[in-house]
Amino acid sequence: MKYWRKPLDFDELTIPHGIVHIIVDRCKGCGFCVEYCPKGVLEMSEEFNAKGYHPPKVVKEGECVNCNLCEMICPEFAIFSADASDNGSGTHSK
Amino acid sequence: MSKVAEQIPTEEMEHPVAPYLRMDRIPHIWCPTCGIGTVVRCYADALEHSKIDLDKVAIVSGIGCTGRVAGYMRLDAFHTTHGRAIPFATGLKLGRPELLVTVFSGDGDLVGIGGNHFIHAARRNLDILVILVNNFIYGMTGGQNAPTTPTTARTSTMPFGNFERPFNLPHLAESCGATYVARWTSLHIRRLTKSFREAISRKGFRFVEVIAPCATLYARLNKLGTGFNLMRFYHDNAVIDHGADTRDLDISFQDRIICGKFVDKERPTYSEMMHEHYRNALGDKFVPLPEEGGMIRDTGEKPDSKGKKPAKSQKRKASASKSSRK
Numbered sequence: 221m222k223y224w225r226k227p228l229d230f231d232e233l234t235i236p237h238g239i240v241h242i243i244v245d246r247c248k249g250c251g252f253c254v255e256y257c258p259k260g261v262l263e264m265s266e267e268f269n270a271k272g273y274h275p276p277k278v279v280k281e282g283e284c285v286n287c288n289l290c291e292m293i294c295p296e297f298a299i300f301s302a303d304a305s306d307n308g309s310g311t312h313s314k
Numbered sequence: 315m316s317k318v319a320e321q322i323p324t325e326e327m328e329h330p331v332a333p334y335l336r337m338d339r340i341p342h343i344w345c346p347t348c349g350i351g352t353v354v355r356c357y358a359d360a361l362e363h364s365k366i367d368l369d370k371v372a373i374v375s376g377i378g379c380t381g382r383v384a385g386y387m388r389l390d391a392f393h394t395t396h397g398r399a400i401p402f403a404t405g406l407k408l409g410r411p412e413l414l415v416t417v418f419s420g421d422g423d424l425v426g427i428g429g430n431h432f433i434h435a436a437r438r439n440l441d442i443l444v445i446l447v448n449n450f451i452y453g454m455t456g457g458q459n460a461p462t463t464p465t466t467a468r469t470s471t472m473p474f475g476n477f478e479r480p481f482n483l484p485h486l487a488e489s490c491g492a493t494y495v496a497r498w499t500s501l502h503i504r505r506l507t508k509s510f511r512e513a514i515s516r517k518g519f520r521f522v523e524v525i526a527p528c529a530t531l532y533a534r535l536n537k538l539g540t541g542f543n544l545m546r547f548y549h550d551n552a553v554i555d556h557g558a559d560t561r562d563l564d565i566s567f568q569d570r571i572i573c574g575k576f577v578d579k580e581r582p583t584y585s586e587m588m589h590e591h592y593r594n595a596l597g598d599k600f601v602p603l604p605e606e607g608g609m610i611r612d613t614g615e616k617p618d619s620k621g622k623k624p625a626k627s628q629k630r631k632a633s634a635s636k637s638s639r640k
């Protein structure tokens with residue numbers, strides 16, 4: 221990752237890791253999550269869901285920083301991220 | 315290529331917003347790329363972080379696309395007649411002063427059909443939070459011209475372009491006496507959530523306008539693409555200017571949108587002024603409603619909002635603890 225400035229406590233900082241969960245059949249393929257994910261973790265898939273939309277898929281496994289942006293911007297409540305350190309049992313960063 | 319996408323098992327995990335929604339009604343009816351769902355998510359997040367007892371929150375909506383919010387949120391809700399969300403909320407707040415009453419509705423409903431109620435609630439400084447989702451058009455009824463439609467924009471009743479002057483809503487709210495006025499777009503998720511949290515913690519007539527894309531009518535009739543293109547447009551054209559003079563906040567067709575928090579002040583609310591007035595006028599004879607709420611004609615039993623609906627609150631607690639929220 222490129223930094224604008226190196227934080228003084230750089231060595232103590234850990235970058236959070238998240239797991240993205242996609243509720244495929246609820247998605248309406250708007251593409252907001254793909255467009256606004258700061259880490260480019262997602263991409264629209266070629267496949268269809270049951271409603272006939274293209275849901276997103278994870279293309280950079282392990283790069284998610286659990287920022288919840290996709291979760292907040294998704295108008296369909298179809299995607300969310302969870303902390304990877306506790307096997308994704310739904311804990312939120314913040 | 316045309317394969318059916320597989321649902322990767324999410325280990326029985328439900329979306330973190332689930333405790334705040336009636337999940338049996340999801341998926342909702344809003345169009346793909348409509349912004350209302352995002353606003354609902356931000357409001358639910360603000361409720362979560364305000365740590366407020368959800369049994370003390372009521373939500374009131376009118377008719378329209380945004381009017382469906384009352385039906386989707388797992389809160390005590392009123393889905394009222396067209397334009398009359400604020401009158402219902404007024405009654406609710408006066409009868410049950412302990413509740414946080416949120417009016418969640420659209421531009422056509424709140425300032426078109428119900429415009430009169432809006433200005434008088436602001437004038438009286440009624441203690442309610444008004445969230446107005448502004449998509450510049452009447453969506454559900456077929457794309458008619460709204461009082462917020464920017465001049466020259468096309469609607470189904472103005473096929474050659476709108477020649478009317480639209481409302482500048484933050485200015486309208488401020489000049490009528492609102493104590494908290496902010497405007498965001500559905501792209502500003504973090505700032506919008508923060509604004510909701512702030513507004514929840516304030517008193518008086520609080521007004522948050524959220525500009526949201528309407529793909530099916532506004533964008534289609536004006537050949538602007540979909541809501542996705544409108545989100546990009548907000549990204550490029552939204553200007554954040556906290557404390558800007560509300561007189562300058564007009565929105566022209568496809569022009570810059572000034573966002574921010576414009577008003578945050580204190581003023582005695584309607585109930586406070588009423589109580590003070592009657593206490594002065596009637597002295598000991600004046601019996602106000604208890605602060606913690608209750609019925610005017612008490613039946614002798616202690617009003618107990620928890621015991622009233624055990625099924626619902628237990629369900630919520632169970633699902634909230636399942637997803638072990640921090």
Ligand code: SF4
Pocket residue numbers: 238240256257258259260261262283284285286287288289290291301
């Ligand atoms: S949580 Fe943030 S980083 Fe992770 S996928 Fe969502 S938007 Fe991208």
Ligand code: SF4
Pocket residue numbers: 246247248249250251252253254275276293294295296297298299
């Ligand atoms: S934001 Fe939600 S509805 Fe839109 S593509 Fe992503 S998962 Fe699907």
